[in-house]
Amino acid sequence: MRRAHTVQQVRAAEAVLMARLPEGTLMQRAAAGLAATCARLLPRVYGSRVLVLAGSGDNGGDALHAGALLARRGASVRAVLLAPERVHAAGLAALLAAGGRVTADQGEFGRADLVLDGIVGIGGRGGLRPEAQPYAALERRGPVVAVDVPSGVDPDTGEVPGVALRADVTVAFGTYKPGLLVDPGASYAGVVHLVDIGLTLPEPAVQAWQHADLAALLPAPSAESDKYRRGVVGIAAGSARYPGAAVLAVAGALRGGAGAVRYAGRAAEEVVRRFPETLVSEGGPAAAGRVQAWVVGPGSGEGAAQALAEALASPVPVLVDADGLTELARTGPAALAGRTAPTLLTPHTGEAARLLAGVSGQAPPAADDLAAARLATARRLAAAYRATVLLKGSTTVIAAPGGAVRVNPTGTPWLATAGSGDVLAGLAGSLLAAGLDPLDAATAAAYLHGLAGREASAGGVPVTATEVARALPGAWGAVRG
Numbered sequence: 001m002r003r004a005h006t007v008q009q010v011r012a013a014e015a016v017l018m019a020r021l022p023e024g025t026l027m028q029r030a031a032a033g034l035a036a037t038c039a040r041l042l043p044r045v046y047g048s049r050v051l052v053l054a055g056s057g058d059n060g061g062d063a064l065h066a067g068a069l070l071a072r073r074g075a076s077v078r079a080v081l082l083a084p085e086r087v088h089a090a091g092l093a094a095l096l097a098a099g100g101r102v103t104a105d106q107g108e109f110g111r112a113d114l115v116l117d118g119i120v121g122i123g124g125r126g127g128l129r130p131e132a133q134p135y136a137a138l139e140r141r142g143p144v145v146a147v148d149v150p151s152g153v154d155p156d157t158g159e160v161p162g163v164a165l166r167a168d169v170t171v172a173f174g175t176y177k178p179g180l181l182v183d184p185g186a187s188y189a190g191v192v193h194l195v196d197i198g199l200t201l202p203e204p205a206v207q208a209w210q211h212a213d214l215a216a217l218l219p220a221p222s223a224e225s226d227k228y229r230r231g232v233v234g235i236a237a238g239s240a241r242y243p244g245a246a247v248l249a250v251a252g253a254l255r256g257g258a259g260a261v262r263y264a265g266r267a268a269e270e271v272v273r274r275f276p277e278t279l280v281s282e283g284g285p286a287a288a289g290r291v292q293a294w295v296v297g298p299g300s301g302e303g304a305a306q307a308l309a310e311a312l313a314s315p316v317p318v319l320v321d322a323d324g325l326t327e328l329a330r331t332g333p334a335a336l337a338g339r340t341a342p343t344l345l346t347p348h349t350g351e352a353a354r355l356l357a358g359v360s361g362q363a364p365p366a367a368d369d370l371a372a373a374r375l376a377t378a379r380r381l382a383a384a385y386r387a388t389v390l391l392k393g394s395t396t397v398i399a400a401p402g403g404a405v406r407v408n409p410t411g412t413p414w415l416a417t418a419g420s421g422d423v424l425a426g427l428a429g430s431l432l433a434a435g436l437d438p439l440d441a442a443t444a445a446a447y448l449h450g451l452a453g454r455e456a457s458a459g460g461v462p463v464t465a466t467e468v469a470r471a472l473p474g475a476w477g478a479v480r481g
């Protein structure tokens, strides 16, 4: 599991350690880790050209100290001081003593075999300042290594409010910062290396799950478990106009670990033709038999309001997607007020905008703005609707109403394809029915769906939602090892 801590959490942990250790110890640890990573990236340190971009804080200090260590190993190290009057004095002194030099020549950027971005770290807000902005656009020859965070990326949110420096590698101290795991910040970070500097950290603010975390969570039937004990998932999706959404949601549900899939809606004929193992009925959720979780909304069209009302009136977990979300946005959080079981909402940013409008009563915000502020958007929705929210997109973010946040590391842009969300909804609903709580069900579904998408698009070819559904068993297998 990758764990990310907020700036506040890191600062608190740092303060505890600083009080115990001689001054400068943490920076020395950080600089040593940084220099070691740089040395691995360079064909050879001796004789290579390294440029340090040093801002006014300790981030610049780390970079200057690392530059000094590389200079001692024979690198030719130059430093651009973006705020010379406030530069980290000890760092600069170390660099000069090791034979490094200060330069004001921007051309060094393009000549360097490696650039160390120490402009700003966790003390930064608001994108790069004007004096640093030109570096974001310059041609580069060697890798850019970000110190702790790519400068210009908000460490807590991954937002890039202006210009940021794109890194090939980020060397993060002690822990990931949320902004390294969430786009757009994550896409600026490149490959992230962690350097242990001895911090004792609390529960992470954001987690990104990996294979081993998932493997421990996925339902595994025991010898005695019959189909009912494994859970029955109800799918209220599709309509005469959109039967395909029903078929895809059922396809996802059949591969989510529930013991049986019950379909309730207008596309029963198509569903049973494609998947004869499905239990079907043509009415709504209220008239269907017992289930352990409902999925409502994909392709529901005009039937969405009725299906949503019936599903929400049931005492089991409900996943609301697509047309169900549009309907929910009309009423706002009030529609969930009487629920006794949890609710999971799975919006893309357009639907998230409508859901937020359902809270504020104002016009929906621009979906692009929400995409640029993914963590904040998921958290706001989870708090307002008191529901778990899976916000789809480039870095899917899952936020629980209690504050826990997870981000999915397995996505691929090819998943942004028609029907892909229907498969995800069915899959997540199936995991809910199998007994996972909404946060775990959403985490596991996003992860498996992402892996399946990657698998189906092997080598980066476009995929269809049907192919994603077919690749799900392979994704389970990969996770289970």
Ligand SMILES: NC(=O)C1=CN([C@@H]2O[C@H](COP(=O)(O)OP(=O)(O)OC[C@H]3O[C@@H](n4cnc5c(N)ncnc54)[C@H](O)[C@@H]3O)[C@@H](O)[C@H]2O)[C@@H](O)CC1
Binding pocket: 010, 011, 014, 026, 027, 030, 055, 056, 057, 058, 059, 060, 062, 119, 120, 121, 122, 123, 124, 125, 126, 127, 128, 129, 132, 147, 148, 149, 152, 173, 174, 197
């Ligand atoms: N917290 C920790 O545990 C440790 C922190 N270390 C380093 O210290 C860094 C934090 O140092 P600081 O608190 O001094 O903060 P930073 O060095 O991240 O930045 C603060 C400085 O940057 C300037 N600044 C703020 N926003 C800016 C922007 N948008 N563009 C340009 N300049 C901007 C401010 O005027 C301030 O002087 C970490 O990122 C890490 O690199 C390490 O030395 C090791 C230990």
Ligand SMILES: [K+]
Binding pocket: 059, 117, 118, 119, 120, 121, 146, 147, 148, 149, 150, 151
């Ligand atoms: K930086």
